[in-house]
Amino acid sequence: MHKTLLALATALLLSSTVATGPVLAGESETRIGVEAHEVVPGLRDAALRSDLAYRVVESLTTEVGPRLAGSEADARAVAWAEAKFHELGFDKVWKEPVTFPKWERRSEHARVLGANAQPLTITALGGSPGGTVEGEVVRFADLAALEAAPAGSLAGKIAFVDYRMERARDGAGYGPGSRVRSRGPSAAIRAGAAGYVMRSAGTDSHRNPHTGITRFDEGLQPIPSAALSVPDADQLARLVARGTTRLQLALDCGWTGTATSYNVIGQINGSERPEEVVVIGGHLDSWDLGTGAVDDGAGVGITMAAGALIGQLPAPPARSIRVVAFANEEQGLYGGKAYAEAHKDEVGLHVIGAESDFGAGRIYGYSSSAPAYAEPADKAIAEALAPLGIVHMPGEGGPGPDIGPMAANGVAWARLAQDGTDYFDLHHTPDDTFDKIDPEALAQNVAAYAVFAYLAASNEVQHGFGSAPRDTPPAED
Template identity: 45%
Template sequence: MTPPSRPEPTAPAQIAADPPAPSAGTVEALRDAVLSSSQAWETTRSLVDEVGPRFAGSPGDRAAVAWAQRTLTAHGLQNVRAEKVKVPRWQRGHEAAHLIAPYPRDLVVAALGGSAPTPPRGITAEVIAVPTVADLDKLDRKAVEGRIVFFHARMERTQTGTGYGKAVSIRTAGPSAAARKGAAAVIIRSVGTDVERIPHTGAVFYQADAPRIPAAALSVPDAEMLERLLAKGPAKLTLTLDSKVLPDAESANILGEVPGSSAPDEIVLLGAHLDSWDLTPGALDDAAGCAIVIEAARAIAALPRKPRRTVRVVLFANEEFGISGARAYAAAHAAEIPRHLIAIEADLGDGKVLTASFLGSDTARPAFEALVRPLVPLGVTFIPDDAHGGSDLIPLRALGVPLADLHQDATRYFDVHHTPNDTMAKIVREDLDQAAAAYAAFAYAAADMSGDLGRIPEDKRQRR
């Protein structure tokens, strides 16, 4: 899962020409070393090829936990440990969709994560088409009751990924909205920017005030065909999903550290999520993010002069299906929360870092701008927008921990997001290395800065 993206940036601000920090030479050398000799591609390959799909509670999840412990240790991190996390389990089972009228044919479909099953023989019903949840809300219940609701909003391709934030509610909120009006099931146009006949899965968030009805995503070509047919007249289809909820399972957050030289109790957190959806090896989402933060920490650990504070890597459990790991981390480390200087998450694939933004004390913005100055030669621009933070940082944001976004180019990311097509073939090595260099330079600069970055103001601690 990728969080709703930040707004399109306003005009870039000029970075203040403050004197360089004492660590500036080290930061620049570190940045250039990672750029020229990064191991991020090999780390991504290792997770994708040696573990593969790693959905919460699955055998692949357990293999990923073991992989992460081995890999962080091999890359020179200290205090490597697994912190147990309870995760939900859901099994996909058989899934099928068949158009009955006006022209019989099979459709390519994937159950949405957490979907309720259909009866064994499926649900056969007429289809009613609406673009968005807001459009559905305008309809009378009689127009919806007993039908299969088809949400067909298109996702816009953008460099910042804002199209995802605008479109994803048809997946997350659409099924409960349809159920409140008596719908039998929901199908959606896949939330993605490709035109391949491969559906995108992703979580559905059922609400307590609505029945849990089956929900699935159609591939974009099939969704467009259905939309064309419905523009001409009625359509009927059968949806069959054999999904089920299983008992919770045990997973783990994996932590590893580069201990600080003089203030080891203070923490700069680098996060990524270890899990993937069940259908995909998850090269971009989020093996690349894991590799970026591991490479940043590896490079810092190899330096003769360590930064003042501890750089902590956290590979979170179950981001995709409910941020279980994020909640467990915040609870387990409650006593340390005041000592977290800043947190950042890599969860946007292999794209180059384009912009840097901050959420913390307003008075600390000049200090943050100084931290990102060494990223300018990589093509990174500071923008004044508030940072959004990755999904795994939601609990830390609520507690006031400052956040940074090193926002990556999302132009290609949603072509394969949550699909079996998210493979190593999609990784652009040069872009991945640039991102790793940016994270490494930022992490060292933050961990070695004097002063702090304050806390997020109370009125900005909840995501909107």
């Protein structure tokens, strides 16, 4: 999952400006009919009994494995997704191209030199250049301390940011942790550093480093940049505390031109207004260290299964259910941005969107950007989710990463908040594998997404959740 400042800032902005929007002229209250509510108990129970999502995630992670954007495995994942949508009975399946810079990882090593010589477990940050550097390690407690380092003060040295990420159910600790990854290398370059290492943005204590994309500010010459596993960060900090410590960092990785992948889309056609769609989805790509089970095979499995179960009902909802397996979320929301651009003239046809991209933990909260006139429908959805242990949390949160770009265009969003207490133990590590998926928790997610999507697609008012083109999209941070 790629949660940069841009995604977080957009989410906060949208949650504060869309949810409290005025009633549009001529709009009646948005409600959901009795007939739709009568379908919910059976749909919810069928989802809780089903192991479909579990089988979908098993298939993706076993048959394809890790799916680094632009790789051969990414292409196989696209073919897998097309075939799976057809197998699951979706009425319409298609692809939309997404082009982006291609980054490759080939090898990575780090070792302490001198009297305390020993290897350290590291992984290159996505976007890092290759190269081998040696230098004295200078430890900084956090990003602010590194950013305060005078220009030239780290000449020939390796900057080490030793910030410890905090655990939180809603993942709030990831913002500060990911900023160390995204902004730290540029701060190190400004201070003259030859290389950059950081304590991984994670909450585990295993010897598994966490990768993730980084950025280099325009005009700066990139330097080799990597993340240490948490135990290795502790080890390096102890060594630095004992005296001068020299490190060798050797990375073979880098950008290799451009690649084209695809957003893969499956649709269950609506019975009355098929051109109007409720969008749900997850991202198909993953980092290359694990097999991308919780990030984001789970999201793909949850939303594919939810759409398929709706498609198995005796009658579909009035509007279509569109499931998107987004391309290359990890390296910059490329799939979400491409979808938003391709469908920018169809904002009014997108009823509402929601993305599953925070692992496979149980959903505990529901919120949306629904305006005041849509409160009856929004509350009806919350009430239908309550038997699953989901609490209505109006006014909280924001859109998922790939939903963010279309939300910036004016599409309404919903948030089905997953328990991420343990998510950052696995996130972007070799430990993100299928055995970490809890089948019962996954089924609860499917039930929630199926109920949400079905009811949202059954609302009785066009543009019922507030989707409308924006004259001026929110500024990006």
